[in-house]
Amino acid sequence: MADDFLLDTDDIKRRMDGAIAALKTEFASLRTGRASASMLEPVMVDAYGQKTPINQVGTVNVPEPRMVTINVWDKGLVGKVEKAIRESGLGINPQLNGTIIMLPIPELNEERRKELTKVASQYSEHARVAVRNIRRDGMDQIKKAKADGLSEDDQKFWEAEVQELTDLYIKNVDDALETKQAEIMQV
Structure with missing residues (x-):
């Protein structure tokens, strides 16, 4: 056998x-001084009673090498997305502009x-x-x-x-x- x-x-x-x-x-989630949409993949937002990836609550764009923007679809989630980013340990300070959250990527x-x-x-x-x-x-x-x-x-x-x-x-x-x-x- x-x-x-x-x-x-x-x-x-x-x-x-x-x-x-x-x-x-x-x-991919570790930032290297350049903006990348993938750096937000591990960040989870407390949305609709469960942890949800950022890309499922808004559109993530990289308009320039040192900027990531998130266009949040639900106005009520903007604060939660901002909080999730602040608490993620990425070292990025989000800036609000209506439903758009801008993430300027500082020099390391x-x-x-x-x-x-x-x-x-x-x-x-x-x-x-x-x-x-x-x-x-x-x-x-x-x-x-x-x-x-x-x-x-x-x-x-x-x-x-x-x-x-x-x-x-x-x-x-x-x-x-x-x-x-x-x-x-x-x-």
Whole structure:
């Protein structure tokens, strides 16, 4: 029975790709001194009794390199959107103009750049932990198969396979972090 054991490496790859995709989404929310609509993606607004992404309560535009505007569709939500942005930790001070909220993106000073690189490091550590947890799940499947009669050679083969995937994805996380930190520190 255990001789026909086949570890689903495609599932492991898919889950590790998910960890990398989540990391890139988190990185997109870190501002680098240039305006980007994606920097508002993690900000949730308390709208209609539940947490709602900003892009579902208004139109997000980037009219110039250092300005993001949000045209809020419901006048009653303007204050809640403004509050969500202030409390988001993005370090942006919203300015109201009717139902339009303008977000001028200030130049990043050296201290803020260093803080953002630390945040990027934290995001990448979360991604590494996610990849390692997926590795652990794969190793647990192999151990279970070993208990069901998987040969030691097959066990070593599958463990090496899972470790190789893990190393590759950890390197991808490290490369993404290095790129993001260089982008943040660029003046």
